[in-house]
Amino acid sequence: MRIGYPCVNETLDCTSATTFRLASYNDERLVQTVANNLACLQRILEYNVERGLLFFRISSGIVPFGSHPINTFPWQHRFVAEFRQIGDYIKANNMRVSLHPDQFVVLNSPDEGIVQRSISELVYQGSMLDLMELDSTAKLQIHVGGLYGDRDLAISRFIATYQTLPEAVRVRLVIENDDRLFSLQDCLRVHEAVGIPILFDNFHHECLNHGEPMAEALQLASNTWHPTHDGPLMMDYSSQQLGERKGKHTSSLEEDLFREFLPNVGDLEPDIMLEIKDKEASALRAVAILRELGRVPAWPEPTT
Numbered sequence: 001m002r003i004g005y006p007c008v009n010e011t012l013d014c015t016s017a018t019t020f021r022l023a024s025y026n027d028e029r030l031v032q033t034v035a036n037n038l039a040c041l042q043r044i045l046e047y048n049v050e051r052g053l054l055f056f057r058i059s060s061g062i063v064p065f066g067s068h069p070i071n072t073f074p075w076q077h078r079f080v081a082e083f084r085q086i087g088d089y090i091k092a093n094n095m096r097v098s099l100h101p102d103q104f105v106v107l108n109s110p111d112e113g114i115v116q117r118s119i120s121e122l123v124y125q126g127s128m129l130d131l132m133e134l135d136s137t138a139k140l141q142i143h144v145g146g147l148y149g150d151r152d153l154a155i156s157r158f159i160a161t162y163q164t165l166p167e168a169v170r171v172r173l174v175i176e177n178d179d180r181l182f183s184l185q186d187c188l189r190v191h192e193a194v195g196i197p198i199l200f201d202n203f204h205h206e207c208l209n210h211g212e213p214m215a216e217a218l219q220l221a222s223n224t225w226h227p228t229h230d231g232p233l234m235m236d237y238s239s240q241q242l243g244e245r246k247g248k249h250t251s252s253l254e255e256d257l258f259r260e261f262l263p264n265v266g267d268l269e270p271d272i273m274l275e276i277k278d279k280e281a282s283a284l285r286a287v288a289i290l291r292e293l294g295r296v297p298a299w300p301e302p303t304t
């Protein structure tokens with residue numbers, strides 16, 4: 001079981017998602033920005049490894065305009081060594097990484113332009129994991145998409161588009177149950193059609209479900225992951241922010257709720273991404289709880 005957080009480390013003085021305006025695009029600016037983003041990503045990964053945080057969601061913005069037609073620079077060739085070095089570090093430290101493309105990635109849109117731009121974005125993001133020489137257990141996480149007034153048709157469109165994707169994307173793609181439109185049961189329908197794994201979100205399941213107890217839901221999602229090709233179940237964890245609209249993620253880990261959730265995991269060993277605002281601060285508290293309970297090994301004190 002590995003604990004992680006998404007994209008941004010709030011302790012370090014750098015970001016791996018620096019970008020610039022489209023109107024300011026030029027190759028020189030792109031090269032400098034990608035170099036800085038990759039250097040920061042390496043620092044974040046080192047920070048995490050020192051503290052036993054072995055699951056990380058890499059920012060989608062490593063390469064500004066990575067899937068945009070304006071970006072014709074051969075960044076894959078220019079940065080092949082840097083990507084490989086990061087991949088070697090990830091593998092050497094038994095880390096797991098993922099990416100979560102932005103909300104504009106909608107494979108079941110009735111707008112063909114949106115679908116094609118979505119595919120281009122998935123190809124770009126998957127290519128970064130390929131450049132790191134990571135296997136297919138490093139995943140791209142998306143939602144089924146929009147409902148568009150017809151659930152069955154929306155699911156059918158997703159399935160049809162999925163079947164046209166490049167194999168390099170399909171082997172990495174996973175779908176997440178969401179809190180308003182597509183439940184775990186909807187995602188299971190997609191899985192049964194095309195075999196795509198389901199990344200389980202406990203908070204979304206609390207918001208939208210068909211009565212499945214949490215432990216049962218976790219097991220159903222875990223069953224969709226091939227132990228070799230996909231690796232252990234990935235899941236997102238959060239809870240409700242008190243006093244806010246339904247579905248608003250908490251800003252900091254509620255330790256009692258996290259402890260209450262863990263028995264639902266049973267014998268599963270999921271990799272848990274904390275969808276919580278204070279990022280590594282909550283992740284460090286979560287991994288401390290897991291160590292206390294004997295769910296993860298003790299870890300040396302960080303040197304920095």
